[in-house]
Amino acid sequence: MRIWVARPEPGAARTAARLAALGHQPLVAPVLALVPTGAALPDGPWSGLILTSANAVRTLDARDRDRFRAHPVFAVGARTGALAREAGFADVRIAGGDARALAGLVAAALPRDAALIHATGTERKAEPGASLAQAGFRVRCCELYSMRPVQELARTVADALEAGAIDAVLHYSRRSATAAQDLTTALGRSGAFRALTHYCLSADVAAPLVTAGIAIHFVPERPDEDALLAGLSASR
Incomplete structure (x- = not known):
């Protein structure tokens, strides 16, 4: 699958490497940045x-x-x-x-x-x-x-959403899920965002998307990355 990794760095690069090892095509584009x-x-x-x-x-x-x-x-x-x-x-x-x-x-x-x-x-x-x-x-x-949310959605993601070149997105926090939704909406890509297969680390992470009426494909029984990525294989 072509999967958008929206979590912040340095976790995003680590997750992308794991996805590539599993045979997926990761697209790293964090929607939040850490500010001390x-x-x-x-x-x-x-x-x-x-x-x-x-x-x-x-x-x-x-x-x-x-x-x-x-x-x-x-x-x-x-x-x-x-x-x-x-x-x-x-x-x-x-x-x-x-x-x-x-x-x-x-x-x-x-x-x-x-x-x-x-x-x-x-x-x-x-x-x-x-x-x-x-x-x-x-x-x-x-x-x-x-x-803090980034100023605008990365052009690579915006273009991929417009072209239908993303299959799924991984959400690791409520903040990043909300930011991803807001950023795609601001660029007129809300329909494409809703159509993605959404994988959420926990029910709490999924909550703002559920409130917005977005279908959640997978939430693991325990909130860790191993369980989340296992859901990618289970859904194939």
């Missing part, structure tokens, strides 16, 4: 660090990595956890890709009055903070980055 806020993690003391995205790891500065190197680090999934270990964190504990599971991981490891930092982006979900606060934990969010 310049914020630093506040002074503690803290009992641990929560990471709900790989981007949070990438935007931690050297001082923050050094400060939290020996603290327990709670990562939402395998990719985030692997990057945390590569960044030098010694005690990385990984949940199964779900924010509620991440809250459970923290609750099982620390006393209920523990204070934690959640390194996150400017756009974030209520979890795991809501569940942890309800359980008695003190969680402070620190916004290290934002994901």
